[in-house]
Amino acid sequence: MEIIVVKNYEEMSKAGNEVIKNVVLENPQAILGLATGSTPIGIYKNMIADFKNGLVSYKTIKTVNLDEYIGLDASNEQSYVSFMSDVLFNHIDIDKSNTFLPNGKAEDPSVECDRYTSVLKTMPQDIQLLGLGSNGHIAFNEPMTAFETTTHVVDLTESTISDNARFFDSIEKVPTKAITMGIKNIMDAKKILIVASGENKADAIYQMVKGEVNINCPASILQNHENVTVIIDEAAASKL
Numbered sequence: 001m002e003i004i005v006v007k008n009y010e011e012m013s014k015a016g017n018e019v020i021k022n023v024v025l026e027n028p029q030a031i032l033g034l035a036t037g038s039t040p041i042g043i044y045k046n047m048i049a050d051f052k053n054g055l056v057s058y059k060t061i062k063t064v065n066l067d068e069y070i071g072l073d074a075s076n077e078q079s080y081v082s083f084m085s086d087v088l089f090n091h092i093d094i095d096k097s098n099t100f101l102p103n104g105k106a107e108d109p110s111v112e113c114d115r116y117t118s119v120l121k122t123m124p125q126d127i128q129l130l131g132l133g134s135n136g137h138i139a140f141n142e143p144m145t146a147f148e149t150t151t152h153v154v155d156l157t158e159s160t161i162s163d164n165a166r167f168f169d170s171i172e173k174v175p176t177k178a179i180t181m182g183i184k185n186i187m188d189a190k191k192i193l194i195v196a197s198g199e200n201k202a203d204a205i206y207q208m209v210k211g212e213v214n215i216n217c218p219a220s221i222l223q224n225h226e227n228v229t230v231i232i233d234e235a236a237a238s239k240l
């Protein structure tokens with residue numbers, strides 16, 4: 001693991017954007033694995049700024065996202081498909097037909113999981129961007145998820161539901177299930193970039209970097225991937 005500690009969220013976002021930009025400049029047909037949540041928003045802002053300044057084009061890249069809630073319409077502003085449009089896709093020159101997320105409204109979610117795993121097989125991520133849950137989750141792979149999992153349906157834990165309630169009018173409106181890439185799908189990415197900011201991530205960062213590789217901290221599996229860059233701010237690094 002390459003660990004880069006920067007001063008704050010703003011610096012983390014700039015450094016994260018540089019890593020992704022280099023992948024796109026090297027390969028304009030790159031497949032980017034993207035994440036939702038609040039941490040990557042600053043990276044997406046930098047990607048948009050670079051596009052607007054003519055420094056990079058996303059016209060021929062493809063994207064695959066980590067996860068989607070079950071039960072929200074694509075038009076629901078809390079669905080991850082609308083989140084991605086709002087924070088990134090609507091502001092760059094990407095062809096939206098090249099952007100892929102699990103379909104949270106599929107009639108049979110388990111069939112949808114198999115479909116998404118097939119999509120990932122044909123489109124292996126050149127780089128996968130990850131945020132980190134305060135309990136060490138990556139995507140919606142909560143503690144105790146087997147490392148061999150591919151795309152699957154998850155019951156969100158109470159801690160994840162309450163972490164995510166800030167995006168909804170009330171905690172009752174937070175969906176309780178989601179479709180998520182499995183840990184195996186994440187580990188199959190050629191390169192992984194994981195970003196974290198703030199003191200509430202410090203324990204999870206410690207377990208991820210210095211703890212045993214163990215399903216109690218799903219992110220600890222990243223120690224076994226040969227090309228991982230960790231970009232964290234000083235607060236998230238404070239327990240290392």
Ligand code: F6R
Pocket residue numbers: 034035036037038039040066067130131132133134137138139140
């Ligand atoms: C997002 C995702 C989640 C988040 C994690 C951190 O697609 O799969 O694992 O990356 O919950 O969320 P934030 O960035 O909001 O702290």
